[in-house]
Amino acid sequence: xxxxxxxxxxxxxxxxxxxxxxxxxxxxxxxxxxxxxxxxxxxxxxxxxxxxxxxxxxxxxxxxxxxxxxxxxxxxxxxxxxxxxxxxxxxxxxxxxxxxxxxxxxxxxxxxxxxxxxxxxxxxxxxxxxxxxx
Numbered sequence: 809x810x811x812x813x814x815x816x817x818x819x820x821x822x823x824x825x826x827x828x829x830x831x832x833x834x835x836x837x838x839x840x841x842x843x844x845x846x847x848x849x850x851x852x853x854x855x856x857x858x859x860x861x862x863x864x865x866x867x868x869x870x871x872x873x874x875x876x877x878x879x880x881x882x883x884x885x886x887x888x889x890x891x892x893x894x895x896x897x898x899x900x901x902x903x904x905x906x907x908x909x910x911x912x913x914x915x916x917x918x919x920x921x922x923x924x925x926x927x928x929x930x931x932x933x934x935x936x937x938x939x940x941x942x
Contacts, residue, residue: 862877862879863875863876863877863879863899863900863901863906864876864879864880864899864906865879865894865899866878866879866880867880868880868883868884869883869884869886869887869888869890869891870888870889870890870891871889871890871891871893871894871914871917871918871921871922872890873894873897873908873910874908875899875900875906875907875908876906877906879899887936889921889922889924889925889932889935889936889939890918890921890922890939892917892921892939892940892942893914893917893918893921893942896910896911896913896914896917897909897910897911897914916942917942920939920941920942921939921942923938924938924939924942925939
């Protein structure tokens with residue numbers, strides 16, 4: 809590497825001249841003209857238009873279901889006997905009102921879960937183990 813210092817020197821000269829040129833072309837000062845940004849106005853909801861209520865289960869847990877427009881927005885993550893059966897029922901608004909629609913699977917599951925709860929007594933773990941088989 810006989811020419812290493814020479815190559816290093818040329819690279820340094822090129823780097824310094826590039827930095828110097830970039831600094832000289834940078835405009836310092838000048839007049840800055842701010843451009844106003846137009847404000848967006850959200851679309852207004854007419855006051856005579858009712859805000860639609862949500863139709864849903866009025867309880868968060870268990871198999872004693874009812875539907876209404878006062879459905880809770882947030883439920884706890886706990887599990888209670890009968891929660892598994894809720895998958896076989898839903899609330900419907902097709903008739904103009906909020907009504908409960910349950911399938912025969914829901915009825916059978918609810919009866920089985922209630923039977924498990926009675927058989928297990930105060931032992932909630934046994935009740936849940938039994939309910940898994942419903």
